[in-house]
Amino acid sequence: MNPQLMTPSLKKTNSNLSVSPQDQPKLINEVRKAIEKHASIDKIKQKLGDEYSRCLSDQSISRYLRARNWNVQKAEKMLEASLIWRMNYKPEEIRWEHVAAEAATGKLYRSSFLDKQGRSVLVMRPRCQNSKSTRAQIKYLVYCMENAIFHLPPEQEQMVWLIDFHGFSMSNISLKTTKETAHVLQDHYPERLGLAILYNPPKFFEPFWKVVKPFLEPKTTSKVKFVYSDDPTTKSYMESLFYIDKLESSFGGRNLAKFDVRTYAIRMKDDDAKRLASHNGETSTSSVSGQASTGSESNHHANTDSEDSDGDKTQFPEINEEEMLAEAHKIATSDGGGTGGRIEH
Structure with a gap:
């Protein structure tokens, strides 16, 4: 099976409207002008400082418009929610030492x-999950x-x-963390996902995927690929995307390099210093500072979950978690642990 065909069936959508x-x-300017008319905009500007200009850059507004199929009113509402979310969460204040415990296992x-x-x-x-705190996991995300x-x-x-399902x-x-993750990525990181590769997901993951898929925009699900290492076309597919000498053996x-948290910590601390300098205007306004615009909007990371967000949160359907887990367990039992079957769509 061609990995590029390993894509879940999609609902009909106008998400490809161009x-x-x-x-x-013109549409970008309409969104910008609409945002500027909001009653709370002075407070937002004061709280965000230079970050406000980055959030309202052409590139940033374009992402929100694309996420809302170039609908000015919907993009405006979405962007305003993200501005408030960023103002409350203060993502620029998150440092490695705040998330080091979450990062320790390489999850x-x-x-x-x-x-x-x-x-x-x-x-x-996912097998390396080391925390039960949704708040801490979202903060690290x-x-x-x-x-x-x-x-x-x-x-x-x-x-x-790249999602490695080994183990x-x-x-x-x-489901709680999944819903929070979907909310953060879709509502506050629009058009940031280019591709998600689910590598060797077990058969018992299928009921979970069926439950998760309604959380996601059809445009997002179209970027999700199920890839299996024993498929003859997988090698050529991965080679078309990555430089094989650099791609991890898994x-x-x-x-063959493995994740080492001590080495990673050095990289992240160095990155923190560079990001802080960029945020404070100590470096030239290069592509890096420009790209960092609306990517990490979240509500206050110190003591709140996104359930308390002032933003327009994604609405999720009611889920019978017990039924989903029971179905997954049935598949796993019949499949010798759930590792022998593929998720076919």
């Missing part, structure tokens, strides 16, 4: 390599997203997620 390049500046980290399109690569290993965005080259706005078990499933590459 606007001519000539019309885009989520920015890879040292880019893909062939120059996109940052975030690696996730925001930190990783900010870091990945900071390292995007000038011509790139998106990143790649994944039902104990790693958390994803079919030749890089």
Whole structure:
């Protein structure tokens, strides 16, 4: 099976609606002007400082418009929610020492390599989950997203997620964290995901995916690829996306290096210093500072979850978690642990 065909079926949507390049500046300016008329805008400007200008850059507003199919009113509402979220969360204040405990096992980290399109690569290993705190996990997610965005080259706005399902078990499933993650990524990081590769997901993951998919925009699900290492076409697919010498061996590459939290901590502390300098205007306004605009908006990370957000939160359907887990357990039992079958769509 061709990995590029390993994509869940999509609902009909107008998410591919396009606007001519000539019309885009007009729509961007309409959103900017609408935001400027809001009663709370003076407070937001005061709280965000220079960050406000980055949030209202052409590139940033364009992402919100694309996420809302170039609907000015919807993009305005979405962007305003993100401005408030960023104002409350203060993502620029998150430092490595605030999230080091979450990072210790290598469950989520920015890879040292880019893909062939120059996109940052975030690696996730659900089996390495070491926390039951949704708040702490989302805080670390925001930190990783900010870091990945900071390292995007000038011509790139998106990143790649590589999700390694080796050793994944039902104990790693958390619908609460999944919903929070979907909320943060979709509502406050619009158009940041370029591709998500689910590498060797077990068959028992299928009921979970069926539950998760309604949380996601159809445009997002179209970027999710199910890839299996034993598929004959997987190697060529991964080679089309990554430089194999740099790609980690767990994803079919030749890089045998393992995650080392001490080495990673040095990288992140250095990045923190660079991001702080950029935020304070101590470096030139290069592509890095520009790219860091609306990527990491979240409500206050010190003591609140996003349930308390002032933003327009994604509405999720009611979920019968017990039924989902029971179905997953049935598949796992019949499949000798759930590792032998593929998720077919």
